[in-house]
Amino acid sequence: MNSLIANDSPTNVAEYSVSELSGSIKRTVENAFDHVRVRGEISGYRGQHSSGHAYFSLKDDRARIDAVIWKGTFPRIKFRPEEGMEVIATGKVTTFPGSSKYQIVIESLEPAGAGALMALIEERRRRLAAEGLFDQNRKRPLPFLPHVVGVVTSPTGAVIRDILHRISDRFPVHVIVWPVKVQGEGSGDEVAAAIRGFNAVVPGGPVKRPDVLIVARGGGSLEDLWSFNDEAVVRAAAESEIPLISAVGHETDWTLIDHAADVRAPTPTGAAEMAVPVKADLDAQIANLTARLRGCASRQMDLRRQSVRALVRALPSLDQLLALPRRRFDEAAAGLGRGLERTTVVKRRSFERASSGLRLELLTNRLAQQRQLLADRITRSERCLERQLLRERGRVAKFEASLKALPARLIGQLQRDRQHLTSLSRHADTAVSHTLARSRSAITAQDRVLQSLSYKNVLKRGFAVVRGEDDRPLTRAAGIGEGKAIAVEFADGRIAAVTGAGGELAERPLAPPQPKKRVVKPESGSDKPKQGSLF
Incomplete structure (x- = not known):
């Protein structure tokens, strides 16, 4: 009870939103x-x-801090940077309000000593030596x-000039x-x-395949030469099919x-001396x-150098190559929503x-039209069949009358014709x-569809239709006055009623049920169908 009273008492401590508190912590840190x-x-x-x-972490044996390099x-x-490397990072500490974490934004990174x-x-x-990449064989x-x-070197440093100058002095070759x-x-x-x-490079192709490679760089600190300790560089040098000088x-x-x-050369100039023999010898x-x-070598080298420079100038940048496809993609993406809406x-x-x-109503009218059209066609077919049968009987009668006058040798032929005619009639x-x-x-299938859509199937499930004096269905109780004559239609017939006080109905005698259509079945043993059998 005391705790409830203490919590309800007013206080002078200011209230902060979560965003305000996170922003204040961020500025403080x-x-x-x-x-x-x-x-x-x-x-x-x-x-x-x-x-x-790049996102990673810096850790020691007791703590860890998130780090990011933009x-x-x-x-x-x-x-x-590599996994497991001990480094000294310089930057500022900040927080990420979205997840209540803090991190260091690194501005410079250096190894923790040459050791x-x-x-x-x-x-x-x-x-790498255990993999056999350094074996002498x-x-x-x-x-x-x-x-x-x-x-393979920088095109702007003094190393390439020393190599070209040394090769030119000793034995001018294509470089x-x-x-x-x-x-x-x-x-x-x-x-x-x-x-x-x-x-x-394919031997014999438009670009000559080198007979020897020189990977060169000038002197520097351990950090400056760190790229040549990269595992990718070492594996590429070991896999090279062309002899390589480091x-x-x-x-x-x-x-x-x-x-x-x-072969390892002590300097880039020494590599050039190892690559080509002495011209004086x-x-x-x-x-x-x-x-x-x-x-010849000088002219060829100048020609190739000019060709390489021309190709370098003619090569488009990556942004130029991707500008048109990127624009087409953006236009297609922008029109996708409108296309879906349309x-x-x-x-x-x-x-x-x-x-x-x-x-x-359309289906009912269509079925009625088809039913009437089929009835007309059946009537015409029966009439045509009767006329055809009468004509055939007349022809048969004529043939019978003429048989008596024909010689006996034609009687057999006439009998065969009569059998053929009988078969055709059948x-x-x-x-x-x-x-x-x-x-x-x-017609039966269409009639089943019509019956399935008829409201009378609903009446068979216990529902009824209330009709007004104009024989139209009434859908609202409002608007029906007292003493109005109405008709209630059930599945088995209709009853007449009059509305009374309180919405009560005065029952009247049942209306006589409507007579059902008689279905005339075809007589047994008769091949001729009757028109009434369709209904």
Whole structure:
């Protein structure tokens, strides 16, 4: 009782709605933790969502916090997040009022020290080595004199200029450069795709297949070279059918692609020296061909470079390719609702037109017309049959009269004709009987439909129809005055009544039942049907 009194007493504490309370908590948390650095292990990372954002968690041995990296932040991250990696995340803490949760919005991400990255690289190296990707028996020797050298590197750095310059000095050959990013988000996938793309070139096709590949990048920190420790890059290098030279970083820098490549070069310049022999060693043998070879290689390289640049300029962007289909899809989606509405209206009108022709009066009139038409046809058929029989009897009588005057040799022929004529007459009677039977069945079926739609079937279930003086059904008690003559129709007949005070009815003698139509059955043994047998 005391608790009830306490609860009913007034209070000065302000009331908040759920939205107001959630918004106040959100502002408080964001103001207090607008810039924090959190160290933890990545958990639940599944890559970028279809929207471009990434959702995962940071955890340690006692707690967990949700984290999100927006789509625009990914290009600024130097390495790809991976499941189980220990990182230091910088960002702000905010709340999500829809589910009463808080999370950290990451603005920058870095590994928790070089030791964590080295431990991750070592664990990945042991796992890939256990699969046999680093075995020496998988490595192929480099060709002595390659005709085409494929280079996978950045097209704007100093590495490609050093490689081209070194190859040109030692032995000018055709060089195909596959431009890729060598640092940042997505760089590992581009390098792996470039290696597989060179291997997919068909020998003898419009684009020359390289005889040796060089995967090159300049020096940098462990984070800068992280893309070449990507598992996709290592597997692509191990699966390459073209001999591959790894030239990543300086001589002291080691990455996992160095173990999977056929040959590791200490620098990109050293890779170019391994790819082609020294021109001076071959001058004694091909002195008279050196000038022609250099000129031909230079012109061919310029021509291919111009062709590649022209193709690059002619290639449309992805947005341009998808603009027209996307617009057609939007127009079709916008017109889908209107099309459904128009189709519904058309179908409804068609249904109303069809239903308007299914009234009981129309069916009754149609059955009456068909019944009268069939009766007329039966009458005409009987008359035609009688006339045909009379004609046939006359012909038979004439033949009988003429038989007496014919010689005896014609009597047999006449008897056969008489039998044939009798058979034809019997077939005609049978055909007429079948026609009449089918017509009778059709009328019976239509009559059953008419009877099923008749209100008299309702009267048989105990209901009655009250009719006024004009013999029209009365549907309302209101409007029927006292002393009015009415008729009540039951299933077995009608009675006359007069309305009295209080709506009581004064009964009158039953009306005589209407005589039923007599059904005339055909006489037994007679093949000729009667007209009355149809009704």
